[in-house]
Amino acid sequence: MYQNNNLYTFDLYTYFKSWTENPMNLILGILDILIVLFLLYKAIRFLRKTRAWQLLKGIAILIIVTLISGWVKLGILNMILTTIMTYGAIILIVVFAPELRRSLEQLGTNQFKRFFGISTKSIENKTKETIYMVAIAATEMAKKKTGALIVFERDIKIQDVISTGIAINSEISPQLICNIFVPNTPLHDGALIISENKIAAAACMLPLSDDQAISKELGTRHRAAIGLSKNSDSIVVVVSEETGKISIAKDGTLIADVKEETLKKILLKNLIIEPRNSENKKTKKEEKVEKSEETKE
Numbered sequence: 001m002y003q004n005n006n007l008y009t010f011d012l013y014t015y016f017k018s019w020t021e022n023p024m025n026l027i028l029g030i031l032d033i034l035i036v037l038f039l040l041y042k043a044i045r046f047l048r049k050t051r052a053w054q055l056l057k058g059i060a061i062l063i064i065v066t067l068i069s070g071w072v073k074l075g076i077l078n079m080i081l082t083t084i085m086t087y088g089a090i091i092l093i094v095v096f097a098p099e100l101r102r103s104l105e106q107l108g109t110n111q112f113k114r115f116f117g118i119s120t121k122s123i124e125n126k127t128k129e130t131i132y133m134v135a136i137a138a139t140e141m142a143k144k145k146t147g148a149l150i151v152f153e154r155d156i157k158i159q160d161v162i163s164t165g166i167a168i169n170s171e172i173s174p175q176l177i178c179n180i181f182v183p184n185t186p187l188h189d190g191a192l193i194i195s196e197n198k199i200a201a202a203a204c205m206l207p208l209s210d211d212q213a214i215s216k217e218l219g220t221r222h223r224a225a226i227g228l229s230k231n232s233d234s235i236v237v238v239v240s241e242e243t244g245k246i247s248i249a250k251d252g253t254l255i256a257d258v259k260e261e262t263l264k265k266i267l268l269k270n271l272i273i274e275p276r277n278s279e280n281k282k283t284k285k286e287e288k289v290e291k292s293e294e295t296k297e
Helices: 014-022 021-046 052-070 075-086 088-095 099-107 121-143 174-180 222-232 260-296
Strands: 146-154 166-170 192-197 198-204 235-239 246-250 254-257
Touching: 014 021, 052 075, 075 088, 088 146, 121 146, 121 174, 121 235, 121 246, 146 222, 174 198, 222 235, 222 246, 222 254, 235 260, 246 260
Parallel strands: 146 192
Antiparallel strands: 146 235, 166 198, 192 198, 235 246, 246 254
């Protein structure tokens, strides 16, 4: 059986040739290719939803130009491009750091509640109550132009952010949320974190986004909201102190100037409907597998 003990001496021709020597090599080779194609498909689907997709297009062009410069004997250009490509892995890690971190956190997330069927109607109803109370509080603060940052923690845990604030661990009410963000009070400066339908902490510090494409008109609250939503799957509700407008940060983008009903719809969609649909798809797949197994028996 063909064995490859050294990555740098990997011979693709010999590898494919070994398939004809042993049927087991052929099976393993096909499995190898299928796994690589599957991983590439998943990587492309993930990257298409991020800012990294445009950068990947640029890298692809860079690779093509490097190959062409080698074929037509453009020595200096080829040397420069080859040098750049040599350090390409390090450049990719630096450029795509937020996306890589987020994808790895999603892979490592243990969704025990939904896995064991604990995500029942009672939890959904509790989440709906939380959404309505936050919408009421945000609308009330918007009328008074009281600045606020309210974070909904989802699958990716943000304990590092929660630990920067003051632990509360309280039930949610519109009155309590509004009271926390009253100007010149100890907890008003920072973000309020909602975790498992409770106020986990207040006065938490969020990471600011360094994206230069963000409008200069947006203040620190909006940049902080975008920054956290980019580095995690959290959804952040922002109330502007200057304009009194409500915005929502999700996946590194900002949905600006939403009204109370729109706020409720967006939160319901992302915190209840989409997770439920995702779970239903998994359940249907499991049912199909069970039926196919029963048919075989």
